Amino acid sequence: MIEDGVLRFGMVGGAAGSLIGDVHRKGALFDGQAQLVAGSFSRDFERTLLAGEQRGLDSERLYRDFYEMAQSEAAREDGIDFVVIVTPNYAHYDAAKAFLLQGIHVVCDKPLTFSVEEGEELAKLAQDKGLLFCVTYAYSQCATLKQAQMMIKHGEIGDIQVVMAEYSQGWLATAVEKQGNKQASWRTDPAQAGISNCVGDIGSHIEHTVAYVTGLEIDELCARLDHFGGEDRPLDTNAVIMVKYKNGAVGNYWCSQVAVGYDNGFRVRIFGTKGTLEWCQEEPNYLNVIKLGQPRQRFSRGNAYFYPEAAAMSRLSAGHPEGYYESFASIYWKFTTALLKLKQGMELDEEDLDFPQAFEGVRGVKFIHRCVESSKRGSTWVRF
């Protein structure tokens, strides 16, 4: 029995041992606006049955594949309101399309699709059918980045001139994909990951976070992708990317999976004419702010000096750490709040849709393709 004001969802992917499936599940359940009722958690039906049983799901609602799940759930009176797709990249397009065609709202992980055209098709399908589509670029939903976005909107650091952003990991410094590391094995396989590994996996987070926080639009970029860390790796594990934005500002992005000693060193620095903002995902409760001619300040999440929009994304008081789970929870809170309004026949405004949309997923896929294109052309500038 599901209470009023609680949505039903199902998952594609996210069986035991998956990396992000459980983070999504916890994020979706965090604020009590959704309940998991169905799933095709793995290509292996036994694993789907096991995952469903562990979560007390009705065995009727455990499916052999996502096509069967989309059809059967759409046919039920108590069918799912939305699906969460957390498979490796290769299945995002087919799975998302199957649910959209059945009139079911979609949350899908990034990168959205292999090709830009596939992403555009999904975005159009969702729009034509009046369905919500969220792409889970979760970092941007952290309260301190919302504060950074609001400070920029209010002109607190002036006009942005320079962006420096990096995402450094060291887990692929050796060929762990050949030693049974499941996550490494599909990420380094073009048939499952797409045309890029490193840019697709973590460079895409830089692209989205910078765009969300600053509002800057890329005009041109110049990239060099390298395949370090294993002799015959078919996909990139390191990329340096120079960016020119439409407003004349410039950016420098670096993403790496061979940065020995780094775990998830995602750091963004934004330099404006009147100040600088600095954020690091391994310390997500803090935002460093330096105003022209003033000493460095450390803003601490949960304090009254945060903009209301950023304060609304905090759950705990200052000093009690919030992090990765809460960023996913915020995406699901915004998505489910919008969906509940939609189901009540209410109009959604820009604020309701302040979670990553399908068009942002498409832009992310375009970013990956432009980086690969530039690198293949000998690192020449390519128009975005």
Ligand SMILES: NC(=O)c1ccc[n+]([C@@H]2O[C@H](COP(=O)([O-])OP(=O)(O)OC[C@H]3O[C@@H](n4cnc5c(N)ncnc54)[C@H](O)[C@@H]3O)[C@@H](O)[C@H]2O)c1
């Ligand atoms: N937003 C983020 O911060 C973030 C972080 C990590 C991963 N991701 C993305 O999430 C997705 C999953 O990544 P992961 O690291 O969790 O992968 P994973 O290999 O750990 O898990 C993938 C899961 O999908 C299942 N699966 C594969 N094909 C399936 C199919 N056709 N039907 C049903 N289930 C299927 C697997 O059995 C497994 O349970 C990727 O697209 C990745 O880029 C996003």
